[in-house]
Structures are given as C-alpha cells and as structure tokens.
Amino acid sequence: ADPRVHFPSSPVGMSLGAAMEVVALGPVALVGAGPGDPELLTLRAARRLADAEVVLHDNLISEEVLNLVPQAAELINVGKRCGDPKDRGLQQTEIHDLMLLHSKRGRRVVRLKCGDPFVFGRGAEEVEFLIGHGIVPEVVPGVTSVLGASASCLVPLTHRSFGVNQVRFVVGQTKAKEMPDMDWSQIARDAAKQTTVFYMGFKFVHNICERLQKEGAAAETPIAVIESATTPAERAFYTTLAELPELARKHAEEITGPVLMMLGPTAAFPAHLEKLSGGRPFKRARVGSCDDC
Numbered sequence: 001a002d003p004r005v006h007f008p009s010s011p012v013g014m015s016l017g018a019a020m021e022v023v024a025l026g027p028v029a030l031v032g033a034g035p036g037d038p039e040l041l042t043l044r045a046a047r048r049l050a051d052a053e054v055v056l057h058d059n060l061i062s063e064e065v066l067n068l069v070p071q072a073a074e075l076i077n078v079g080k081r082c083g084d085p086k087d088r089g090l091q092q093t094e095i096h097d098l099m100l101l102h103s104k105r106g107r108r109v110v111r112l113k114c115g116d117p118f119v120f121g122r123g124a125e126e127v128e129f130l131i132g133h134g135i136v137p138e139v140v141p142g143v144t145s146v147l148g149a150s151a152s153c154l155v156p157l158t159h160r161s162f163g164v165n166q167v168r169f170v171v172g173q174t175k176a177k178e179m180p181d182m183d184w185s186q187i188a189r190d191a192a193k194q195t196t197v198f199y200m201g202f203k204f205v206h207n208i209c210e211r212l213q214k215e216g217a218a219a220e221t222p223i224a225v226i227e228s229a230t231t232p233a234e235r236a237f238y239t240t241l242a243e244l245p246e247l248a249r250k251h252a253e254e255i256t257g258p259v260l261m262m263l264g265p266t267a268a269f270p271a272h273l274e275k276l277s278g279g280r281p282f283k284r285a286r287v288g289s290c291d292d293c
Contacts, residue, residue, distance in 0.1 A: 026053070026107040028099055028135055030123050032116040032142015033057075037152075037230035038064040040143045048110050048140055054102045056095060057112040060258060062231070065112075092122060096129040103135055114258075116144040120171055120199050146197045149229035149260050153236045154270055154283060157195045162265040166194045172201015172208060172261070179207050188215035191241075195264040202259040205248045209241050212263075217241055222267035228257035238270060 029048045034040040049055065049068045057066065059079025069075060076098065078090045090098075095111075102109045117123030117139055130137045146169065150157055157167045168187065174180050187196055191212065201208055202225070213219055219242035227235045235255075239247050241263065248255075273282045 024106050026103045028103050028109040029138040030111045030117040031140040033061050033112050034143040035145040035148025035230045044140050052110040053107040055110045058114045060114050116142040119144040149226045152230045155224050156266050159266050163193050164266050168196045172198040172204050184211050185215045188212045188217035191217040191221045198261040206245045209245050224262040224267040226260045227255050
C-alpha cells in the first residue's frame, strides 16, 4: 500500500484553529488531470504535481498520474469509490475545508481534478470558496474528457462536409440524480447540425433518447457512446438515437467506467473512415511514448 494515500471520511479532527498559527498561506492549484491518459497532462500540471506537498484527488485519477506526486507528499482521495454503496465520498464543503486547512498550514496544495477544472468539475465553486477565504488559487487547465475521446476515437466535434458547425456540452443528470431542466426542443432541432456531448448521462440514456425523439430529433441520428476514453479500458459503441436504449440495456452490467455520449452526424465519422480505408486499419494503435510512434 502506498504510504502517501489517505482516505478521509471527513476533515473532522483536523483543527483549523491550530492551522491559523501559520501566517504564510500555502499556494493552492486546481489542476486538470486530463481525460485519463497520463501522456495528455500539460507540462504545467506535471510541474505542479512534482512540487506538491498535499494532493486532493478525484477517485478516477489513474495510478500513472498519481505516481508523478513525490513520495513525501500526502495523497488524499476525496472522491467516491465506485462499487461501494456505503461510501458517499467527501461532500464539496469538506473538500473546501481540506484545501483551506492545508493552505493555512503553509503547504503546497494541489486539487487534482478529472478532465478540466472548469468543465463540469466544480472548479468554479472551489475558486469562490478560496477567494472568499483570502487565497488566490491557480487554475491549470486540462484536456476535457470529450476532447480526449474525440481524438482517441476519431469522432470530430465539427466537420464542414457533415454540416456540423456547432458544439454543445451538457450534463445528462442533475445533482439530485434527475433529468436536467434544459431546452430539449432546441437540442432536438439542432441534432442534424450540432454535436451534443452528454457528460454523466448514461444512467438516463433511455429518458434522454425518448425525450429527444419526442421533441423531434430523427430516430436515425448517429450517436457514439465512449467509455473510459484515452485509457487502456477505452471502448466505443456507434449506433443511432432509436437503437441506443437497447444497446445500453444489453451492455449495462459491463459498462462500469465513465461514459460520454456524442450525438450528431459526426458520430458516424468512424464508419465513414472505415469505408475510406477499404478495410485497412484506420486507427493507430495506442502507444506509451513518442519513442513508440
């Protein structure tokens, strides 16, 4: 077991009052870890991890990325651990308190987040909290998950020949685990000229497909479902809006990683490339470094 790893149930018992004795606040950086492949970390992200004394990380951060943290640093998993129904993970307020606590102890703090901190990552909430407590954080952008998925699976977000000239990022469920309140009719109307990316929506896939078709989206609209993008566990399914619910039902138990859904004409781009290739491989094998290219 890694002696750096710490799984707190809450920051109770860590005295903020005691930490107040330290005058100099430690710097806090909100760092995007990218979509999963450690090779897609930015140089600045790697430098912040190498300098960190405390790293508060999401649960889905890979071991390869966490291995960039110095052995002397403290790793604190603040995310929910999948497969354990009793584990709720830390609440956002508890994460805020931990960042403040360690900064007031003068330690260099990294809040390591999946993808990009400002794309459905609650990074803005953490910035608000830190600024309100006199700490000016640094935000280090990361490759958001859909950009990694797009490149890895060769599903472009826009394409002139496919008539796709706009992109929309949405969440597929709310904090209350319900369908989000958004302009479904507009998404349906634009389905033929837009790529709509659903983050965290796989559990509501039946509702999403039904709602979009009810609002007028064509049943044959292409959609890509990508699991664990850019990692060795990556899988992609290509289907249509009408057929996705059955595909999801068939594979529900085996799909356990994070899922993105990309709705729109360019979701059929891999099939287009397959025709162009004449049966030859059109997707490069995954490589571990530039030396393997």
